[in-house]
Amino acid sequence: MDKIPILKLKDLLLVTIQVDMHDRMAHTLQEDLTERVVQDGVKGVLIDISSLEVVDSFIGRMLGNIASATRTLGAETIVVGIRPSVAITIVELGVTLEGVHTALNVDKGMALLQSLIKTSSQEKGT
Amino acid sequence: MKISHNETIHLGASEDISYIRQKVRKWMVELRFSLVEQTKIVTAASELARNTIEHGGGGRAQLIVLTDNGRTGLQLIFEDNGPGIPDLELALEDGYSTGSGLGLGLSGSKRLVDEFDLKSKPDKGTCITITKWRLN
Numbered sequence: 001m002d003k004i005p006i007l008k009l010k011d012l013l014l015v016t017i018q019v020d021m022h023d024r025m026a027h028t029l030q031e032d033l034t035e036r037v038v039q040d041g042v043k044g045v046l047i048d049i050s051s052l053e054v055v056d057s058f059i060g061r062m063l064g065n066i067a068s069a070t071r072t073l074g075a076e077t078i079v080v081g082i083r084p085s086v087a088i089t090i091v092e093l094g095v096t097l098e099g100v101h102t103a104l105n106v107d108k109g110m111a112l113l114q115s116l117i118k119t120s121s122q123e124k125g126t
Numbered sequence: 127m128k129i130s131h132n133e134t135i136h137l138g139a140s141e142d143i144s145y146i147r148q149k150v151r152k153w154m155v156e157l158r159f160s161l162v163e164q165t166k167i168v169t170a171a172s173e174l175a176r177n178t179i180e181h182g183g184g185g186r187a188q189l190i191v192l193t194d195n196g197r198t199g200l201q202l203i204f205e206d207n208g209p210g211i212p213d214l215e216l217a218l219e220d221g222y223s224t225g226s227g228l229g230l231g232l233s234g235s236k237r238l239v240d241e242f243d244l245k246s247k248p249d250k251g252t253c254i255t256i257t258k259w260r261l262n
Contacts, residue, residue: 057234
């Protein structure tokens with residue numbers, strides 16, 4: 001499998017990363033997601049990485065880039081399901097996931113996303 | 127110190143980074159390292175393998191199981207014949223990057239392991255050795 005499937009759920013995109021991503025796959029995901037945010041006109045992106053056993057600085061940077069790019073396009077990105085062992089490791093590695101919202105699981109991520117979308121539309125006065 | 131297991135992996139393309147991650151994980155599981163220890167070393171291996179490929183123009187990684195006074199450790203040696211690192215001290219600082227990364231590869235990996243050794247010669251290449259000992 002060379003592509004990670006992106007599902008549309010109401011007004012958000014859901015991505016579940018279930019394989020050990022090699023670098024090219026990560027680049028493709030970044031491009032595909034950004035494209036789909038515009039195409040589908042969504043307000044939020046949920047990335048589930050609970051199957052990922054390792055997050056290195058490359059994946060960390062990719063998650064940050066996706067969050068920045070989607071925010072530029074008016075959609076918030078939330079990363080959910082970071083494993084405890086991964087959390088310990090990325091902190092020590094120095095990856096801060098700056099600008100990336102996180103939540104424990106998909107449920108909590110959805111709730112956070114809804115509240116973020118609400119706040120941002122209130123700020124815009126719509 | 128005794129070497130009880132030894133294998134060399136070629137590092138040429140980015141797919142090899144996934145391969146070494148899987149390989150190191152397998153070895154660490156067999157050696158009964160804890161999950162956090164496994165994750166730290168697999169992550170360090172991923173960072174250093176990427177350095178070897180991106181900055182060293184490819185090379186090889188050697189996986190070694192060490193036993194010393196009853197303790198068990200995993201040692202990984204990353205070697206390339208690339209341009210070398212001109213300023214080792216600077217290269218080990220957080221945020222120093224000549225590539226497109228976050229500049230955490232070397233400094234971050236160092237924090238994830240018990241022993242870290244970096245040797246580099248201009249135009250000859252770079253050799254990085256990391257070791258993790260199993261907590262008993």
